Every structure is written in C-alpha cells, then in structure tokens.
Amino acid sequence: MxxxxxxxxxxxxxxxxxxxxxxxxxxxxxxxxxxxxxxxxxxxxxxxxxxxxxxxxxxxxxxxxxxxxxxxxxxxxxxxxxxxxxxxxxxxxxxxxxxxxxxxxxxxxxxxxxxxxxxxxxxxxxxxxTLKPLYEAGKFNEVIQLALDHAKEIREIYKVVSGSNKPDDWYPLQVICEKCGKVGTTQVTGWDGKTVTYDCKPNLVKWAKGCGNQGQVSPFDGRAKLPWKVEWPAKWxxxxxxxxxxxxxxxxxxxxxxxxxxxxxxxxxxxxxxxxxxEFLNVGGKKMSASKGIGVSAKEIADLMPPYLLKLLMIRKQPNQPFDFDPQGTTLPLLFDEYDRLSELAANPKPEQLDFARLFQLAQLAFPKSEKPLWQMRFTILSFVIQMPHLKIEEEAANLKGSPLSKEELSALEERAAYVKLWLDEHAPEQYHYRILKDPPEDLVLDDEQKKALSILRERLEKLESWKGEDIHAVIHAVKTETGIEAKKIFAPLYLSFIGRESGPQMGWFLSTFDRKEVVQRLENIVLL
Ligand SMILES: [Zn+2]
Missing domain, CATH: 3.40.50.620 (HUPs)
Incomplete structure (x- = not known):
C-alpha cells in the first residue's frame, strides 16, 4: 500500500x-x-x-x-x-x-x-x-466574538503551548484603522461585548507605520481580522x-x-x-537564482515539465520526507525516467510491484479515472536525438517503438520534446550536451583485448543483415560474451570515438542512428590508432 x-x-x-x-x-x-x-x-x-x-x-x-x-x-x-x-x-x-x-x-x-x-x-x-468576502459577510462574527470573550484563555494557550507571553490587555484581534486603513499596525485595547477600542501604533511592527489614531468600532462584518494563530482554527x-x-x-x-x-x-x-x-520541498539551485536569474516560484518550476511529471514530483515521496529539486542537475531527466519506468511496470505489474503501479496511477491527471499508458521516448534518448541534425525525432521514435506512433503518442512526443529543448537550452548540465566528433580523439588508446574485440565487432557489423538498434545490440553482446571482455571496455571506446565521452544513450540504438559505413570506418580507425 x-x-x-x-x-x-x-x-x-x-x-x-x-x-x-x-x-x-x-x-x-x-x-x-x-x-x-x-x-x-x-x-x-x-x-x-x-x-x-x-x-x-x-x-x-x-x-x-x-x-x-x-x-x-x-x-x-x-x-x-x-x-x-x-x-x-x-x-x-x-x-x-x-x-x-x-x-x-x-x-x-x-x-x-x-x-x-x-x-x-x-x-x-x-x-x-477568497477570504475578504467571508469576513465582510459576517461569517467570522461568531468566532471573533468567541475570541474576544475568551481573550484571557487564548493568552494562556499561547503561553502554555509556545511560551509566548502576551500582556493582560492583549486581545486576539486587529481592527482595520478607520483613519489610515492599516490592519497590521493596530492593537485592540478593550472589548465591551459590542465594540472594541483600538490604537493604531506607529511602532507596533517594523514593516509598517501606524497613524496614531485611537478609535472605537464594531469588530464585525469585515472591520477587523483575527491574528493568524487564532484565525487558522477559526477558519476550520x-x-x-x-x-x-x-x-x-x-x-x-x-x-x-x-x-x-x-x-x-x-x-x-x-x-x-x-x-x-x-515536509519541505527544497530547490537545489539557490546559488543559481543569483547567477542565472532562475527563481523558485511554482510557475517557474511547473514550466519545466509536463503536468503529469509535476504531479509525480509532488507525490513520489511520503509527506514526511523532504526532497530536493535541482533544475540544473539531473533531477529532471531522472524524474522523466522514473515516470517511464513506472508506466512500464504499471502495464503489467508483478505482485511486489503493485505500489509502483499505484503510484503511477496516482500521478495520472485523470485519476481516479484510468488512462491508457502511452509509449514515450526516453528523455535521455530524446535529448540526444534533438541535438543530432541528421536525425528526425518522429522516425527515431517509430524505430524505437517498433511501429508508428499513435496520435496521442505523437502529441506526447511533441510535448516532451519541447520540455527537453527548454532544459537543454537553459538548464542541462554539460554531460547532456552532445556533439558528434569528426574524428576519434587522438589520445584514444586501446589495449590488445579491446582491439581484438572491436575488430571482431567491426567484421560482424559489416555483415549484419539489418541495421536496427536491437540487432546491433545483440551483436555487441555476443562479441562481449565470446571474448570475455568487460562491457565498459567495449562501450567506452565506441562512445569516445563518436561523442568524446565514455558513456551515452543506449549503445545499439546509438550506433543505429549513424550510417553503417561510417560506423565500420570509425571502428577500423580506432583499432588502427
Ligand atoms: Zn491608522
């Protein structure tokens, strides 16, 4: 549960x-x-x-x-x-x-x-x-009367619970000054059961200056307000x-x-x-707000992601656990991935996965109605495709899915692509920015084991019947098993030769996005380096 x-x-x-x-x-x-x-x-x-x-x-x-x-x-x-x-x-x-x-x-x-x-x-x-019409319509009259009649008991509760000492002439009410219109500066000084007397004090608070007016007025029908700690239960x-x-x-x-x-x-x-x-939701980027002008308002964070993801972000942790959101870190791609994983699990959950399926259901905007989960392109893959001028998003999506996208899936793809672009332009850390190298890096050094494995891979890829991600993936896997080489030792030089870093999107699919000749040629180059 x-x-x-x-x-x-x-x-x-x-x-x-x-x-x-x-x-x-x-x-x-x-x-x-x-x-x-x-x-x-x-x-x-x-x-x-x-x-x-x-x-x-x-x-x-x-x-x-x-x-x-x-x-x-x-x-x-x-x-x-x-x-x-x-x-x-x-x-x-x-x-x-x-x-x-x-x-x-x-x-x-x-x-x-x-x-x-x-x-x-x-x-x-x-x-x-809104609150104003309720006060003006007299909805708070009864609780105002009770608070004034029991001012002494309320002062006692303040003292016992929070240790705050209110003077004997303190009343839990603030009148809107008839002269200057301020409410934050006034103090009620007496209550006769029908009207209150009050002072509008120049120095009651630091952030506003009262006008010095003293008056007597009915506290009802929107002429006064209860202080927060009394107003809150009054609202209940x-x-x-x-x-x-x-x-x-x-x-x-x-x-x-x-x-x-x-x-x-x-x-x-x-x-x-x-x-x-x-608990609190913290925004990791306090330092960013100064340097990049990124605020932490609800709208600014909501604008970074589709609503279903915002909902998931708010409910994925139990209420008593704090969590952090950092628009410039990896929080956003990880959150997209989490959503997609939950979506896959929810389609056919094992008994021990029922909580994940439930969480996915709760994140749906239509909940409690159910929606059919859509096929979605993974955020990291999409962010790669978007940065590759030689790739078309829709085509790659259909390749990955294995069939054309439905109308709903296409519109979800468009929506997600817009969020990915925004993130890449404004927030993404360097590790998510991809650039295809013209030539493999000159300092790429391979040991004999790597050279052997990559030579075999080159031959197999050259002869491979189809040029599909899953087939390429199977070939790499076979070479890995046959030669006994560690996965990292075969993947790293492949990524390095194309994008100059040791990791990247899923390898089989990654290679499939390039022309086969180019992949074969590049493998030959790095083996000969
Ligand atoms: Zn005043």
Missing amino acids: VWLDYIIKDIETRFAKQIAAGEPLIIRDEKTLSGRVHVGSLRGIVLHGLIAQALEEKKIAHKFLFELNDYDPCDELPPFLDRAAFEKYLGQPLFTVPSHDASAENFPMVFGNELKEVVDRLKLPIEYY KVMNVNIEGAGKDHSAAGGSRQIGERISEEIFKYPNPFDIPY
Whole structure:
C-alpha cells in the first residue's frame, strides 16, 4: 500500500459516521498572496488534491476548498515593485493594494491568478475562495466574538503551548484603522461585548507605520481580522473543515498548529481537523537564482515539465520526507525516467510491484479515472536525438517503438520534446550536451583485448543483415560474451570515438542512428590508432 492509502484508511475510520450519512468531507488548504507563490506550496496543494481524488475513487462525498488569502496585512513588497509607489500600502489588508498587472483585480490576485494557472494544469478537483468576502459577510462574527470573550484563555494557550507571553490587555484581534486603513499596525485595547477600542501604533511592527489614531468600532462584518494563530482554527470552524494538513514550518512543537488545535477545541468547540504534517520541498539551485536569474516560484518550476511529471514530483515521496529539486542537475531527466519506468511496470505489474503501479496511477491527471499508458521516448534518448541534425525525432521514435506512433503518442512526443529543448537550452548540465566528433580523439588508446574485440565487432557489423538498434545490440553482446571482455571496455571506446565521452544513450540504438559505413570506418580507425 502506498502512503496515500494509509491516510485514506485513517480518514475513513475517523469520519465513518459522516461518510455513512453522505455528508461531504471538507478538505482545506490556503496560501497568503503576498508575493509569487513558491514551488513548495504545490506540495500541500497536490497532497490535499490527491486526497480529494482518492475520496472520489471511493465515492466518498468531499470538497477541497482552497483559500486565496487576500485579507492578511501586506507585510513585504516583492523586489520587482516600485517601492516608492507601493510603500504606503504596507500594513493594509492585501486586497486594498492596487494591482501592478492590469489582468488582476488587485495586488494579491496577480499571484493568485498565477497560482491558479499552474494548479489548473494538474486537474485537481479544487474550489477556490477568497477570504475578504467571508469576513465582510459576517461569517467570522461568531468566532471573533468567541475570541474576544475568551481573550484571557487564548493568552494562556499561547503561553502554555509556545511560551509566548502576551500582556493582560492583549486581545486576539486587529481592527482595520478607520483613519489610515492599516490592519497590521493596530492593537485592540478593550472589548465591551459590542465594540472594541483600538490604537493604531506607529511602532507596533517594523514593516509598517501606524497613524496614531485611537478609535472605537464594531469588530464585525469585515472591520477587523483575527491574528493568524487564532484565525487558522477559526477558519476550520467557519468552513467546517475535516481534513487539513500543514507544512513543517507550522507543525513544530509549540508551533501554530498546536496552538490552533487547542484554540479550536477549547474556545471554538470545534474538533481539530485530520492533520497531515508535510515536509519541505527544497530547490537545489539557490546559488543559481543569483547567477542565472532562475527563481523558485511554482510557475517557474511547473514550466519545466509536463503536468503529469509535476504531479509525480509532488507525490513520489511520503509527506514526511523532504526532497530536493535541482533544475540544473539531473533531477529532471531522472524524474522523466522514473515516470517511464513506472508506466512500464504499471502495464503489467508483478505482485511486489503493485505500489509502483499505484503510484503511477496516482500521478495520472485523470485519476481516479484510468488512462491508457502511452509509449514515450526516453528523455535521455530524446535529448540526444534533438541535438543530432541528421536525425528526425518522429522516425527515431517509430524505430524505437517498433511501429508508428499513435496520435496521442505523437502529441506526447511533441510535448516532451519541447520540455527537453527548454532544459537543454537553459538548464542541462554539460554531460547532456552532445556533439558528434569528426574524428576519434587522438589520445584514444586501446589495449590488445579491446582491439581484438572491436575488430571482431567491426567484421560482424559489416555483415549484419539489418541495421536496427536491437540487432546491433545483440551483436555487441555476443562479441562481449565470446571474448570475455568487460562491457565498459567495449562501450567506452565506441562512445569516445563518436561523442568524446565514455558513456551515452543506449549503445545499439546509438550506433543505429549513424550510417553503417561510417560506423565500420570509425571502428577500423580506432583499432588502427
Ligand atoms: Zn491608522
């Protein structure tokens, strides 16, 4: 069984009654839209989306709600913005900050739209909502009232769980200042059951300056917001959340999840949602971002690969394992290879391979519906073919497959070729760049054993009936067995003589891409060297 199915089993146990009653299980996740969304956020989104798909598979009613948080204070400006023009908005709720991009209604939705565009590619059953309308419609009034009435208990929970000491006059609420519109700078000073008094403080936070206003106002219907650690459990109650995992940054001992659990149960009288703590996704290329300007936003990483591969990347490790993605290393070709291997296994799995088959099924965008696996050209082979002016991609694909490609396979090939080209142009390490040498390298030295084996190989290849990769492969294998030579000793000079390095794409196929005469001639040359 793969990790997801253990999670689903636990969910079925915990929510057996609700499931039996046919009430939908509510799954929730969110992202605060204060800047371009980091690729790490996709891990949580795919995890929750996959749970929704697995519930769908079991015909268990569910909804996956994803919050585009536009209500938090704007506490930083992305470096690409004109600071002088936007500085005045620091401290205001995000939705009040104007858009720097005409296609979005406001600043946070520039990032929200970009995230949606990336997530939509993954075909997850996701329903988006923004936070502002919920506060304005009074959906948070009840939890705001409870938080204010129980300010003392909340301060106590903060203290016991995280050791943070809040003063006796601290209330878990921030009013949107009636004078300057900022929310990040205000502090509630009193609560009479109907209205709060507040101060807009010049020095409450480092990133924004309050105006000094003091006021008294109703805290309801969108005039105030709860601080994160109280707002999170408040959202569970308001949205009837049953399932919500959290990233490592929130899941530590004394962290916001633990505080949230206690506030949810003790103040809001709402059960802690089913939790799935998950680890970070690291991007190996921190040094690259400076040198090559490659960022680590969800969109930038998603643009490097087809959506099915992005989904596999996010689910191939258990949630509690961190993983690293390095666009400039070998992560991408290895990931393509892994997908293809899983695809082959999934077509006809042995009993011990069922987990691999399941993982492949989960990575399918149509899951829980099944798709017929397509024949695909291996990434490394494709990257070689693309760099060889004498080769045609479609022809080589048909040769390798042994029959013409179907319409779906052709379009998958085109799609994959585009990703390979992009990777070769912008990220691929040197070992993936191929250039055919005009002549074998002069310093290529062979011992007698190699000379003998390669001479035999030359004769056999000259007489070989067909010039197909599999037949060439069989001949090389036969020569290897007959002469007892190590594989590396026969392969290395062949690769070296054509591409100047000791390894390359699969040898039989590799030689088949050249004219037979040329291969024979080159073998003769290196034996005589
Ligand atoms: Zn103010």
